Amino acid sequence: MLLEVERLEASYGASQALFGVDLAVSEGEVVALMGRNGMGKTTTIRAVCNLTPPHGGAVRFAGEPLRGMAAHRVARLGIGLVPEGRRCFPNLTVAENLVAAARPGKWDFAAVTALFPRLAERRGQMANTLSGGEQQMLAIGRALMTNPRLLILDEATEGLAPVIRHDIWAAIRNLKQGGESILIVDKTLPELLPVADRCTVLENGRTVWTGRPAELGTDIQNRYLGV
Amino acid sequence: MRGRETIIGIALMALLLVVPAVASQAGEPFYVTLATRIAILALAATGLNIALGLGGLVSFGHAAFFGVGGYVAGILAAHAMSMEPILLGIPGTKQMLVIWLVALAAGGLLALAIGAISLRTTGVYFIMITLAFAQMVYYFAVSWPAYGGEDGLPILLRNQFPGVNTLKPLPFFLICYVLLAAGLAFFALLRGSRFGAALQASRQNDTRLAAVGIAPYRVRLAAFVISGAITALAGALFADLNRFVSPSMLSWQMSGELIVLIILGGVGRLSGPVVGAIVYVVLEYVLGGITERWQLFLGLVLLVVVLFARGGLIGLVAGRARHG
Numbered sequence: 001m002l003l004e005v006e007r008l009e010a011s012y013g014a015s016q017a018l019f020g021v022d023l024a025v026s027e028g029e030v031v032a033l034m035g036r037n038g039m040g041k042t043t044t045i046r047a048v049c050n051l052t053p054p055h056g057g058a059v060r061f062a063g064e065p066l067r068g069m070a071a072h073r074v075a076r077l078g079i080g081l082v083p084e085g086r087r088c089f090p091n092l093t094v095a096e097n098l099v100a101a102a103r104p105g106k107w108d109f110a111a112v113t114a115l116f117p118r119l120a121e122r123r124g125q126m127a128n129t130l131s132g133g134e135q136q137m138l139a140i141g142r143a144l145m146t147n148p149r150l151l152i153l154d155e156a157t158e159g160l161a162p163v164i165r166h167d168i169w170a171a172i173r174n175l176k177q178g179g180e181s182i183l184i185v186d187k188t189l190p191e192l193l194p195v196a197d198r199c200t201v202l203e204n205g206r207t208v209w210t211g212r213p214a215e216l217g218t219d220i221q222n223r224y225l226g227v
Numbered sequence: 228m229r230g231r232e233t234i235i236g237i238a239l240m241a242l243l244l245v246v247p248a249v250a251s252q253a254g255e256p257f258y259v260t261l262a263t264r265i266a267i268l269a270l271a272a273t274g275l276n277i278a279l280g281l282g283g284l285v286s287f288g289h290a291a292f293f294g295v296g297g298y299v300a301g302i303l304a305a306h307a308m309s310m311e312p313i314l315l316g317i318p319g320t321k322q323m324l325v326i327w328l329v330a331l332a333a334g335g336l337l338a339l340a341i342g343a344i345s346l347r348t349t350g351v352y353f354i355m356i357t358l359a360f361a362q363m364v365y366y367f368a369v370s371w372p373a374y375g376g377e378d379g380l381p382i383l384l385r386n387q388f389p390g391v392n393t394l395k396p397l398p399f400f401l402i403c404y405v406l407l408a409a410g411l412a413f414f415a416l417l418r419g420s421r422f423g424a425a426l427q428a429s430r431q432n433d434t435r436l437a438a439v440g441i442a443p444y445r446v447r448l449a450a451f452v453i454s455g456a457i458t459a460l461a462g463a464l465f466a467d468l469n470r471f472v473s474p475s476m477l478s479w480q481m482s483g484e485l486i487v488l489i490i491l492g493g494v495g496r497l498s499g500p501v502v503g504a505i506v507y508v509v510l511e512y513v514l515g516g517i518t519e520r521w522q523l524f525l526g527l528v529l530l531v532v533v534l535f536a537r538g539g540l541i542g543l544v545a546g547r548a549r550h551g
Contacts, residue, residue: 075440087435089428100424101439
């Protein structure tokens, strides 16, 4: 098992957000983390990366417990996070954004720009002058440049034009075919379910359902994912 | 826009080379000294520009490094003259090459100590804590009588460089000029490197940096150490230029002067410190000849630059900074 999360609990100050999240991603698997707004998806991801250090439960990555580890060490172990809201470094160029994150491995500048050819066209441009979709591509590219063993995509297609979403999903399917392990949060079920090998559903900071996408019946969708 | 900045930078560096050469021919060594002062201050500010311009670390204590570099030159030279060992039989030296290495090391070590503590804070606290450390070094120098205390320490004869007569103004200027050019080349290399990208990214967001596996604290500390070392090297040259080192090199006014140079020229710009140093020294000379209160006019210039040319003077002529 690549990532194992057991009974994870985390809080923002006095308010507890996670009350026991169980989650697992094995090598080469794409796992969808689902749930309505405010149910703890992003918090789970932040807790896994130790950006919001959890106060209960356990996270193991490739067998190694992550408890108390600095966030940058977690990233170096091989968790590549694409945070919510396309967070690039706005004061750097596209190329600098990518190079700053680079660690040796198969994902280098050439490989990333092969996945997202637009980034090659915009390599000398400042990140804050890119369109939203290009910034998202850059954020994914930057995470790939760290050559992660697990890629985490948090709402990677949110708020983007349909044609750009289509490109991003194509890239995600490409990554899956290439054997990447991915933990993905997204709200567009028609795109998400075909990509996912397994789904984990959160409700009020707890894991309430885990299974294959085919088993995700309408009753579960209505109960936990309906708006 | 970057191309224009490069051209202006090269033109200014050429000017900085030609003026003293001509002045020397014309028998006006004073202008050579003025140009030397520009080169040394520009080098010191280039050091600070790494921390301030690239890393966004507003250090109000870089005089500590500048002064320590100066004292390294002064103390080593004093011991070489008196033939007394400094400590445990280590002799003094008049060799600039050795002095520079010691100054780089001393500045770097001091920056490591100061940075290790100061970089745990940000914003105005960082400014204040770096100022506090610099003031500690200042008062230490004032109250340490062995090396002149408040009165400072004279360097009777300028230190030596193999094959160069450093006693003459022009050769000494050339030494400083070459070191400035090397400092600028280093700055450009650093800015374009992976480390430079990470350092500039650290100005934006710690979390994002950590998420790609880079520890912001370490990047900043490394930048601060490099920055302090370069400023200390400039300090050693400054002591040799004046053949005198005193606690005033360590004063907070000196820290402020370096920051003013960078803001005048352009924060984070390669040629910013050069432009800033030229404007500062020329203003000091021209206005200082007219009135003792020349700094009032410097203040006005600074005000205009801050209000109307946010990218500094270089930003005014070569366009806004590419790195916002």
